[in-house]
Amino acid sequence: MKSNLYNHTFFISIIAALLLCTNGIAQQIDLSNYSMRFVFKTVKQADNTRLLEVSFIGFNDNDRKDKIPVFGAEIQFLNVLNDEEILLGSSKTSKEGTAQLILPENQKYVTDEEGYINLKARFNSTDALSEEVADIMVKDLHLDLNLSEIDSVKTVTLTAFTVNSLGDKIPVSELDVIINLNTMLSKMNISEGTIIDGTYTFEMTESFAGNTKGELAISAVIEDNDEYGNIIQEKKVQWGTITKQVKANDHSLWTKAAPIWMYVVLSILLLGVYINFIYTIVNLVKIKREGDNIKTEPRKNYTVY
Amino acid sequence: MDIQSRKRELFKEFAPRLETTSLATKIYIGFLVAIILVGIYAFYLQMAKGQIVTGMRDNVVWGIYEVNFILLVCISYSGAFISGILHFFHTPWKTAIARIVEIITVLSLLIGPIYILLCMGRLDRLHYLFMYPRIQSPITWDIIAIITDIVACFIYLYLTFIPDFAILRDHCEERKIPKWVKKLYKTLAIGYQDTKTQRDRLHKITRIMSTIVIVLAIVAYTVLAWIFSLTLQPGWNSTIFAPYFIVGGLFSGVAFIIVTMFLVRKFYKLEKYIRKMHFKVGGIILLILAMLYGYFTFTEYFSRWFSHKEIDTNLLDALFTRYFWVFIFANYVGILVPIGILFFKKFRTINWVTIASVIALVGIWLNRYLIVIPTLETPYVPIQDTRIDYIFYSASWVEIALSFAGVAAFLLMFTLIGKVVPLVPMNYILDSHFTTKKVKQKVNKEISE
Structure with missing residues (x-):
C-alpha cells in the first residue's frame, strides 16, 4: 500500500522542520526600538543591613507593555566621594533584570561634609548595550x-x-x-x-x-x-489576642435519651400509616360482606361490572 | 366478547401452568431445595459454633450478609416504589410487569432482613430489640420501617391479587387443580364478585395503598442510609447518603426487574405479554438511573478525596490498593458499561438490555461491598497486636452458602407463587382490554355524531 505521506510533501516538510528545529521560529530582537531603563534604589532594612538594587529593563518605544529584562549584566556598586570610587561589590542581573547587593550592618561608608553617602551603580558598556550609570545620595x-x-x-x-x-x-x-x-x-x-x-x-x-x-x-x-x-x-x-476554642471536639453520638418531639413525630407517622392499614382491612371486610350477600341473595339485585 | 367469556379464556390460557408441573421444573425445584439445605446446614453451624465460622471478627462485624441485606432491601423498596408508580399513574404497560414487580418486592423484603439477623452474634437476644428499644437509634427506626413496609407490601400485593383469585375461584372447578389450592383461592378471593361497588372499593384502597407504599419506600430507603451516614465512620458519614441510596436502590431494582422479566418471559413463555417495548422502556429508565447513580458516586468519592481528612485518605488508599479491581468494576464497569450499552438506540434490544442489567447488578453488589467492608477495616482506633484475619475480612464458605441459599429461596418462592397464580395479572389484562374497547366505542360515537 502506498503511503499517503507522499501526497502531502509540502506540509510534511514544514511539520518535520518545525519538529527538528526548535529555534527555527525564534525572532531576532531589534534593540533599536527599545529604551533601556536603569533604576537604582537603596533600602535600609529591619536588621540594619542596606540593600542596593538595580533594575535593568528595556522597554519597547512603540509598546510600553513589551519589556525585556536584561539578564546576566554585571552591575558594580560604588561608594563615591568626589573623584574617589570605592567598589562595594558587584552583582549580575537576574532573569527579571534585577541585581542586588546587601551590605552588612557594620559596613563603613565614606560620606561628604553634610553626612550624605553617595552611592553609584554602573553597568559597563558591551557590544549590544551602552554604559548605564545611576547614583543616589542618602543620609544614614x-x-x-x-x-x-x-x-x-x-x-x-x-x-x-x-x-x-x-x-x-x-x-x-x-x-x-x-x-x-x-x-x-x-x-x-x-x-x-x-x-x-x-x-x-x-x-x-x-x-x-x-x-x-x-x-x-x-x-x-x-x-x-x-x-x-x-x-x-x-x-x-506578644500582643496577639487569640480566641481559643473552649469546647472540646468530642465524638460522642447525639444523646442518651430520645427527645419528646421524636416520640411525637414517630407516633404521628406510624399512626397515620397504620390507620390506613386498618382502613384498608375494613374495606376488605365490606367487600367480603357484599360477596357473602351475593351468595345468599339473588344475583340479579347486583349490577355486575 | 363479554367479560365473562374473556375471563374464561384467560383462565384457560394460564391454567396449564397451574395444573401441571413439568419434570424440568421438578428438577429445578429440587436443585433449589438442595442449595437451601446446604444453607440450612451452614446456618446450623453458625448457630452451634458462633460467628467464628464466618469471616466477621471484632472490627469487621458486618460482612457479605450486610451487603446482601442492603441489596435485597433496596431491590424491595425500589420494587414497591415502581409498583406504586405503575398503579398510581395508571401506566398503560403495567399489565405485563406489575405482578413480577410486586412479587419481587415482597420476596426480597422477606429474605433481605434475615441477613441482618445472621450478622447478630447473639440471636437469642433478638427480642431485646423490642423490649428495650432505643428510639433515638437509627437501627430501631430501620426495624420499625422494615416491619411497616413488610405489612404495607403484603397488603398491597394481596389487594392486587384479589380479582385474580376471584377469577381462579370461579373457573378452577372445571380443572385438575388440587383441592387445597381451590380452597385457597376461595378463601383469598374473600367473596369478590367484581360488582361495581366491590370494584370501586378495591380500586380506592389499592390506590391509597400504592401511595403509602411509595412514601414508605422513600422513608425506608432513607432510614437504611441513615444507619450508615449517622455514624462518624469514614465512607459512611455523608449528607448525600440517603438520596444516594434511593438512586442506587432504584438502579439495582430496575436492573433486577429487567433480569427477572427476561427469565420469566423465557421460561413461562410470556412473549405475548412481556414484549420488546417493556425492555426498551426499562433500558431507558436504567440509563437515566445509571447516569444519576454515577453522578452521586463521583460526588461522594470526589468530596471525600478532596477534603483529604486522614481517615478518609486511609480509606481511599485501601480502595485503590487492596480493592482496586473491585473498585474499578463497581464504580467504572458497573456504571459506565450499562450507560455505554443503553445510550445507543440499536443496543436497546431484549438481550443487550438484560446484559446491561446483569452488569449493573454485579456492579452495585460490589459497590455495597465497598461501602460496608473497607470502612470497617479502617477504624479510628488503631489496630495493634492482633491477628491479620481480625483486621481484614474475607467471606467464609458459611456466608457464601447462606448467600446462595437466599438466592435459591427467592427463586423457589417465586416459582411456587407462579404455580398458584398467573405471573401476568388477569384483571389488568381485562382492564386494559375493556378500557381500550370503551375508548374505541367513545371515539366511534363522537365521529358518528
Whole structure:
C-alpha cells in the first residue's frame, strides 16, 4: 500500500522542520526600538543591613507593555566621594533584570561634609548595550522601634536619629512614617504620621490575632524620602489576642435519651400509616360482606361490572 | 366478547401452568431445595459454633450478609416504589410487569432482613430489640420501617391479587387443580364478585395503598442510609447518603426487574405479554438511573478525596490498593458499561438490555461491598497486636452458602407463587382490554355524531 505521506510533501516538510528545529521560529530582537531603563534604589532594612538594587529593563518605544529584562549584566556598586570610587561589590542581573547587593550592618561608608553617602551603580558598556550609570545620595538614618505597654495601653514608639562624626545621636523631624502590621500576604497599615523631634508615638487600641504563637510583627516604614531614602524597621511582640476554642471536639453520638418531639413525630407517622392499614382491612371486610350477600341473595339485585 | 367469556379464556390460557408441573421444573425445584439445605446446614453451624465460622471478627462485624441485606432491601423498596408508580399513574404497560414487580418486592423484603439477623452474634437476644428499644437509634427506626413496609407490601400485593383469585375461584372447578389450592383461592378471593361497588372499593384502597407504599419506600430507603451516614465512620458519614441510596436502590431494582422479566418471559413463555417495548422502556429508565447513580458516586468519592481528612485518605488508599479491581468494576464497569450499552438506540434490544442489567447488578453488589467492608477495616482506633484475619475480612464458605441459599429461596418462592397464580395479572389484562374497547366505542360515537 502506498503511503499517503507522499501526497502531502509540502506540509510534511514544514511539520518535520518545525519538529527538528526548535529555534527555527525564534525572532531576532531589534534593540533599536527599545529604551533601556536603569533604576537604582537603596533600602535600609529591619536588621540594619542596606540593600542596593538595580533594575535593568528595556522597554519597547512603540509598546510600553513589551519589556525585556536584561539578564546576566554585571552591575558594580560604588561608594563615591568626589573623584574617589570605592567598589562595594558587584552583582549580575537576574532573569527579571534585577541585581542586588546587601551590605552588612557594620559596613563603613565614606560620606561628604553634610553626612550624605553617595552611592553609584554602573553597568559597563558591551557590544549590544551602552554604559548605564545611576547614583543616589542618602543620609544614614537610624530607626529604633519600641513596643511596650504603657498603663495597659499597647504603645508603639518610634525614635529616628542620625549619628554625627562624634557619635552623637541627632533627632530628626518632619519625617513621614507609616506603621504596618505584617500579615501573611501583605502589610496592613495601622497608622500614619510625622516624626517630630525624633519621636513618633502611636497607641494601638485595636486587637489583632497575630500568628499561631500570638505574636504581632509591627514595622515602621519611611518611603522614598529625599534625604534618607527607604528605611524599614520591624519588631515582633506578644500582643496577639487569640480566641481559643473552649469546647472540646468530642465524638460522642447525639444523646442518651430520645427527645419528646421524636416520640411525637414517630407516633404521628406510624399512626397515620397504620390507620390506613386498618382502613384498608375494613374495606376488605365490606367487600367480603357484599360477596357473602351475593351468595345468599339473588344475583340479579347486583349490577355486575 | 363479554367479560365473562374473556375471563374464561384467560383462565384457560394460564391454567396449564397451574395444573401441571413439568419434570424440568421438578428438577429445578429440587436443585433449589438442595442449595437451601446446604444453607440450612451452614446456618446450623453458625448457630452451634458462633460467628467464628464466618469471616466477621471484632472490627469487621458486618460482612457479605450486610451487603446482601442492603441489596435485597433496596431491590424491595425500589420494587414497591415502581409498583406504586405503575398503579398510581395508571401506566398503560403495567399489565405485563406489575405482578413480577410486586412479587419481587415482597420476596426480597422477606429474605433481605434475615441477613441482618445472621450478622447478630447473639440471636437469642433478638427480642431485646423490642423490649428495650432505643428510639433515638437509627437501627430501631430501620426495624420499625422494615416491619411497616413488610405489612404495607403484603397488603398491597394481596389487594392486587384479589380479582385474580376471584377469577381462579370461579373457573378452577372445571380443572385438575388440587383441592387445597381451590380452597385457597376461595378463601383469598374473600367473596369478590367484581360488582361495581366491590370494584370501586378495591380500586380506592389499592390506590391509597400504592401511595403509602411509595412514601414508605422513600422513608425506608432513607432510614437504611441513615444507619450508615449517622455514624462518624469514614465512607459512611455523608449528607448525600440517603438520596444516594434511593438512586442506587432504584438502579439495582430496575436492573433486577429487567433480569427477572427476561427469565420469566423465557421460561413461562410470556412473549405475548412481556414484549420488546417493556425492555426498551426499562433500558431507558436504567440509563437515566445509571447516569444519576454515577453522578452521586463521583460526588461522594470526589468530596471525600478532596477534603483529604486522614481517615478518609486511609480509606481511599485501601480502595485503590487492596480493592482496586473491585473498585474499578463497581464504580467504572458497573456504571459506565450499562450507560455505554443503553445510550445507543440499536443496543436497546431484549438481550443487550438484560446484559446491561446483569452488569449493573454485579456492579452495585460490589459497590455495597465497598461501602460496608473497607470502612470497617479502617477504624479510628488503631489496630495493634492482633491477628491479620481480625483486621481484614474475607467471606467464609458459611456466608457464601447462606448467600446462595437466599438466592435459591427467592427463586423457589417465586416459582411456587407462579404455580398458584398467573405471573401476568388477569384483571389488568381485562382492564386494559375493556378500557381500550370503551375508548374505541367513545371515539366511534363522537365521529358518528
